Amino acid sequence: MEFGRLKKRLHDEKKDLEGQLYQLWDEHTKQSLREATGELSAYDQHPADLASELMERDTDFALKEQKRILLAEVEDALARMEAGTYGICEQCGQVIPEDRLEAYPTARNCVGCEERSESEEQERIRPVEEEVIPFHDFSYWETEID
Numbered sequence: 001m002e003f004g005r006l007k008k009r010l011h012d013e014k015k016d017l018e019g020q021l022y023q024l025w026d027e028h029t030k031q032s033l034r035e036a037t038g039e040l041s042a043y044d045q046h047p048a049d050l051a052s053e054l055m056e057r058d059t060d061f062a063l064k065e066q067k068r069i070l071l072a073e074v075e076d077a078l079a080r081m082e083a084g085t086y087g088i089c090e091q092c093g094q095v096i097p098e099d100r101l102e103a104y105p106t107a108r109n110c111v112g113c114e115e116r117s118e119s120e121e122q123e124r125i126r127p128v129e130e131e132v133i134p135f136h137d138f139s140y141w142e143t144e145i146d
Ligand SMILES: [Zn+2]
Pocket: 089, 090, 091, 092, 093, 094, 109, 110, 111, 112, 113, 114
């Protein structure tokens, strides 16, 4: 099977995620610098401001973490393409149907194995963690790149 188009999509996604991560990282750096110079010292802030500030940082962190995980998945998919194992289910060794790869280019498993491991995971992971790492929506990839 030839994955040229999927590979391009994964490459684009990788670049995109790297850019977003860089931006998030950059904002944190700027913020830390401000704090280091004392401009944002905790003393001149109301507790409510501090709380919302902390909440914002938590959201940022979750977002960054989510993007980092996605990036790792994309990089892994590209590595599997290089290794020639892309598009083969890691659980049962069956070829993953192309329409599944089109819809979900970082898929490691066929639908059957994915559903099985998802239900196993749901028993293991608590709901609060599912909120931090929501399922990524790849639907914007529907647009043709050609
Ligand atoms: Zn399978």
